[in-house]
Amino acid sequence: MSIIHLTGVFLNTPVVIQHRKRPPLTVFATAPTPSSPPTIQIVGGKTASWYGNGNMNSSNANDAFEEEYDWADLETDLYHWTKTLRPVQWYPGHIAKTERELKEQLKLMDVVIEVRDARIPMSTSHPQMDSWLGNRKRILVLNREDMISAADRNAWADYYGRQGIKVVFSNGQLGMGTMKLGRLAKSVAAGVNMKRRARGLLPRPVRAGIVGYPNVGKSSLINRLLKRRMCPAAPRPGVTRVLKWVRFGNDLELLDSPGIIPMRMSDQTAAIKLAICDDIGERSYDVTDVAGVLVQMLSKLPTANKNILWERYKIDTDGRCGKTFVHKLAVHLFNGDEHQAAFRVLSDFRKGRLGMIALERPPVHTRVT
16 A cells, blocks of 8 residues: 655645555645646655646545556556567558648648547547647547547546647548538638638638548448438548548538558557557457457456446456457357457457447546646
């Protein structure tokens, strides 16, 4: 058991939080600047991957910190689980060409719609996207909202709302959120034609580019907006290969683009999540390895039903070795074929048969007042 002491001139009374899992972390309050309140800084441990939805001012502060530690423990475990696996790397030739063309098309865009997977919003965030967009207006779409819980949606909405980022939750397959997205894109870029009129120019359609990782639902969103199949879409990465402008009514043009992904994925925990959620090509990973990691995650996720695997397959798991579970499932249902067993587990997760499960929660930035 370890004890964390929160001290400093801005804390009237010390706060002691007991935790049984992680190594000790040093936490202290820093002096506020004239424009910001004091913040808590954490030194040591894997601070960049703290997750949760806690509030230091809440009467349930201890419970909130316990949940944060659970998500942090999961990230730490995931890091160790992936260290011994074959690295996940996937960069088809068309993506390099897409990046070059997309950077040119960005100059024509009034607003950028970035689509991410609601189950893993952080892992489907391209590390260079901010530098590419610069000061361009952006709308963030978290697609597949039907695959996460209301608590997950609220956590992400609060997280991005505090940053001033406009967020739309959508289900590209059923069309939920698409009309709101269309209205928001027009309103965000409304100033474009005001400036054109001021210069004596005629108004033109607002140009919105839809960008994001492979298989996060970009083309499906466009098809739902247009109410007809204008862009090729399928439940696998790499279907869209070329950039394509399509007209939505008389006042909005949309650019459908192929999925873009970093040339080299240095964060293998994010890469494994991409593989679990089918947001990266199958040839880039070992299905049995990825299914084994998913089994271990499901047994430790703070918000998941710990008995979901038993309820689905009637097979016990001790949470320590996911590949052992996959082997048991292979013997039980697939005549020892571990590849088929692994694919069944991943397929059930991807289709929501294991419940509404997010694999990430927002990073916590807790303030002391």
